[in-house]
Amino acid sequence: MSTEHIQVTPELFAYMRSVSLRETELRRALREETAELPDSQMQIMPEQGQFMALLLQLMKARRGLEVGTFTGYSALCFAEALPDDGLIVCCDVSAEYTAIAQRYWEKSGLRHKMDLRLAPALETLDQLLQDGQKASYDFCFLDADKENYSEYYEKALILLRPGGLLMADNVLWSGRVAGTSDDESASTSALKDFNQKLATDQRVALSMLPLADGLTLAIKK
Secondary structure, eight states, rough: OOOOOOOHHHHHHHHHHOOOOOOOOOHHHHHHHTTSSTTTSOOHHHHHHHEEEEEEHHHTEEEEEOOOOSHHHHHHHHHHHHHTTOEEEEEEEHHHHHHHHHHHHHHHHGGGGGGEEEEEHHHHHHHHHHHHHHTOOEEEEEEEEEGGHHHHHHHHHHEEEEEEEEEEOOSSSSGGGOOOOOOOOOHHHHHHHHHHHHHHHHHEEEEEEETTTEEEEEEHH
């Protein structure tokens, strides 16, 4: 019985990508354009997008939330997995980066599934709650400022239906959450608190995966 994760060498990673990744040309083009941006490190790995889209297909998701859209790669992955009447409320504050997203969404023919809200995400989530949308979403993807992860989580948990899936990105934070780093930044502290909070939160079923920079999956009970 294996007691630890296999080491993913560059050779093994290349092999996995060659036999598993199914990335459309449009998504590849978006990823390559994003790689040229100053904040390119905010882009999710294509394998992660494919994995999350697979989960949405398994649960037959129709409506979702995305907190942190950036250039739209993850939203595009999600939209491809949703039925034609599916909807993703995309929360972001950058008109510049989401302009790139919208350009690719238009090319994909899936723009009608995207409801982009350019405002602080906490305001958007509050507005959805005020609009009576409690327990009406199938999934939520958290990938925005880490300091507000806990608040995003609490509001998303109300908006998710029972059995809804919350996915939180960057929960391993390049290993800095493990306590072996001198990094005491607000983002690192917030992620440590967030991870500890979910570890004992009996409102959800939980699993943390060492995928990309760490991905937590939480199903609302």
